[in-house]
Amino acid sequence: MRKIFGYIIGLATMLSVFAMIYVVAAIYDTGNKSIIEPFFFRTGLNAFIQTDMPRSLGEMGERKMRDWLIQKYVTEYFYVVPDAENVARRTNGNTAIISRMSAPNVARQWERGELIQIREMASNGVMRRVRVFNEIFKPAGSDYWHVDYELKTWYKPNDMDTAPVITRGTMYIKIQESGKVGQLYSNLEGVQKALLAGIDPAVVFMFRVLSVQFDGK
Amino acid sequence: MVYPDDFDTSAFPAGKRIAVSRTMGVWIAIAFMIIIGLCIAFPWLRAQQTVDPFVIYVDSERGDWQLVGRPLGEKSATYYQSIQRALVGIFTERWFTITGDPTKNEEMWKRCNREMDCAHHVPSTFANIDGCDIYCIAGENMYQKFVTDVLPQYQEYESLGERWFMHPNKITVFPTGTPTQRGGTWVARGRVRSSVNGDFDIVAYVTVAYDVARYPQTLGYYIAEFNAYKE
Numbered sequence: 001m002r003k004i005f006g007y008i009i010g011l012a013t014m015l016s017v018f019a020m021i022y023v024v025a026a027i028y029d030t031g032n033k034s035i036i037e038p039f040f041f042r043t044g045l046n047a048f049i050q051t052d053m054p055r056s057l058g059e060m061g062e063r064k065m066r067d068w069l070i071q072k073y074v075t076e077y078f079y080v081v082p083d084a085e086n087v088a089r090r091t092n093g094n095t096a097i098i099s100r101m102s103a104p105n106v107a108r109q110w111e112r113g114e115l116i117q118i119r120e121m122a123s124n125g126v127m128r129r130v131r132v133f134n135e136i137f138k139p140a141g142s143d144y145w146h147v148d149y150e151l152k153t154w155y156k157p158n159d160m161d162t163a164p165v166i167t168r169g170t171m172y173i174k175i176q177e178s179g180k181v182g183q184l185y186s187n188l189e190g191v192q193k194a195l196l197a198g199i200d201p202a203v204v205f206m207f208r209v210l211s212v213q214f215d216g217k
Numbered sequence: 218m219v220y221p222d223d224f225d226t227s228a229f230p231a232g233k234r235i236a237v238s239r240t241m242g243v244w245i246a247i248a249f250m251i252i253i254g255l256c257i258a259f260p261w262l263r264a265q266q267t268v269d270p271f272v273i274y275v276d277s278e279r280g281d282w283q284l285v286g287r288p289l290g291e292k293s294a295t296y297y298q299s300i301q302r303a304l305v306g307i308f309t310e311r312w313f314t315i316t317g318d319p320t321k322n323e324e325m326w327k328r329c330n331r332e333m334d335c336a337h338h339v340p341s342t343f344a345n346i347d348g349c350d351i352y353c354i355a356g357e358n359m360y361q362k363f364v365t366d367v368l369p370q371y372q373e374y375e376s377l378g379e380r381w382f383m384h385p386n387k388i389t390v391f392p393t394g395t396p397t398q399r400g401g402t403w404v405a406r407g408r409v410r411s412s413v414n415g416d417f418d419i420v421a422y423v424t425v426a427y428d429v430a431r432y433p434q435t436l437g438y439y440i441a442e443f444n445a446y447k448e
Contacts, residue, residue, distance in 0.1 A: 010245070017252050025259050040272045042285065054272050068275055075280025082422045082444040083402045085394045125444045127422070130280065157444035158367050160417070164446075192271065195284050201273040202282040 057182065065182030066175075069207040071132045073101055074149050074171055077114060077212075080121045080128035082157060087119050094199050101202070102209040103176075109212065125157040144172035144213065174211040181207055297398050301425045301438055304354060305390045308440045309405040309421055311350045315374055315381040322375055324348040326368060328360065336434060353434070356426060356441040363443075380412040393422070400425040400438065421445035 040054030057065065076090070076097045089095040091111070099107040121128065134148040149171060154164045175181065183206045184191050191204045272285040316322055329335060329349035352360050374381070388407040395401065405421045422444045429437030 014248075017249075021252065021256050021259060024256055040270050042272060042274045054270075072280040072282060079280075081393070082442075083393055083424070085402050089394065127420075127444070127446050132280075154446040157446060158362075159370070160419075160445075160447045161370070195271060200282055201284055 062180065062182050065205065066207075067136050069101075069182065069202060069205060070136055070145060070147055070173060070175075072202045073098075073173070073207070073209060074132050074147055075130040076101070077110060077171075078118075078128060078130045078149070078151055080118050080126055080153075082122055082125045082127055084122060087115075087122050090118075091115065094194075094197075094203075097200055097203060101207055103211075106209050106212055127154045127157070128152065143174045144211070145175065147171045147173055170215045172213040172215065173209055176208040176210055179206045181205075297436075297438070298392070298396050298401075300436055301396055301401060301403065302390045302392075304425060304435055304438050304440065305403045305405050305423045306385065306388050308351075308354055308423065308443065309388055309390075309407060309445075310383050310385050312421075312443065312445065313381050313383045313407070313409045313419065315371055315379065317378075317380050319375060322371075325350045326352075326363075326371070328352055328364070331431060335432075354432070354439050355443075356439050359440055359443060374413075377413070379414070382410045383407055384410075396425070399427045400441070418448040419445050420448055 039057050041057070041060060042054045090097065091099075094100075096107075098110050102110070129152045131150045131152070132147055133150055136145055136147050138145045147170065149169060151167045151169070152164045153167070154162075156162055185204055185206055186194075194204060195201060274283045274285045275281075311325065314325065316325075325348065327349060329352050331353070334349050335353035351363060355363065384407075388405055390403055390405045393402045393404055396403070401424075403423045403425065405423055406419070408416050408418050410416050422442070423440060424442035425438050426441035427437045428439065432439045
């Protein structure tokens with residue numbers, strides 16, 4: 001009887017030691033709790049060769065992220081390079097950025113309008129760059145973000161004497177505001193896998209354009 | 218002696234019990250030492266995390282998003298990528314060269330006999346203008362475009378005493394997609410030094426195609442399309 005009693009006491013002591021390990025570990029872990037932001041952004045022109053520290057998504061904030069995604073969208077909407085492969089990539093699968101960032105009707109609108117023009121320009125050796133200028137804003141009571149853009153178009157290749165033609169316009173973009181703009185679409189592992197597979201980094205963040213209207217283009 | 222079994226003697230009946238309890242005591246002490254070790258190591262090991270950040274480069278001016286510092290796809294350049302890249306670099310440099318010597322320019326821009334003159338024309342170096350430089354690595358249509366659209370302009374610059382020079386080390390060449398064995402599209406960037414207009418930056422979209430029968434000197438690769446713009 002005494003032996004059994006001793007055995008139970010010993011077992012209880014062992015179990016309580018294990019419990020203590022768990023409690024101590026939890027306390028220790030809480031004390032060192034840190035959240036690791038897995039995505040960093042380097043921004044600005046020539047960010048590849050700049051020596052500034054990358055900033056995380058948390059530091060950038062939702063507003064900055066939304067502005068960047070809108071800029072990305074507007075650029076994708078208009079830019080032209082004289083490369084047939086590029087046009088093909090922009091309409092197929094994972095690299096079709098406009099389709100991935102827009103509601104189906106907006107993607108169709110782009111394919112039936114701007115894309116036809118882009119295809120024709122690319123085959124004629126035209127290059128077009130896009131720049132978003134001024135602040136991106138949404139007036140009170142409106143659902144649309146105002147985005148001022150500038151298109152710089154080189155109509156003739158291999159001509160170093162002719163300056164590019166610059167035109168400006170305003171695009172009105174309605175985006176889905178219910179989800180958090182700029183959050184990741186899927187879990188981290190899936191995103192990392194997709195990024196390593198070569199997906200454009202912009203499409204892993206929540207952003208969906210519901211409607212696009214123009215003025216002045 | 219085997220401990221504690223050999224202590225089971227009739228002379229000292231309590232020997233085995235004492236020996237057993239001592240053995241247990243030693244093992245319990247060892248177990249506690251291990252537990253104490255775990256107490257120290259366990260939370261520390263749990264706190265270890267591998268930081269595996271992804272740096273995304275956002276060019277807010279151009280709306281260009283790229284993953285930085287991660288090799289995508291094949292890590293090493295294949296032979297055909299290296300050849301195409303070199304060809305694009307050399308062609309870009311030649312395209313934007315106007316020397317002060319009209320004879321040299323003439324040599325560089327002239328049409329040649331593809332079988333006779335180009336077979337041994339290996340554009341392996343930036344150093345010398347060997348003659349037929351543009352023609353030998355350009356497609357027929359491309360060369361025709363050069364003759365009709367670009368050459369008259371260049372001859373005018375030449376007559377006005379303008380010279381162009383492009384430093385080979387300053388030319389950067391990147392693929393726009395994934396170049397294959399049959400060719401691909403590349404972007405070349407660089408700075409042209411003009412003796413009249415100062416420096417200006419250029420960007421060129423260059424399509425490389427493959428025809429081993431006509432371009433054996435470059436393992437079949439030639440420039441099928443060249444669209445350059447002054448930035």
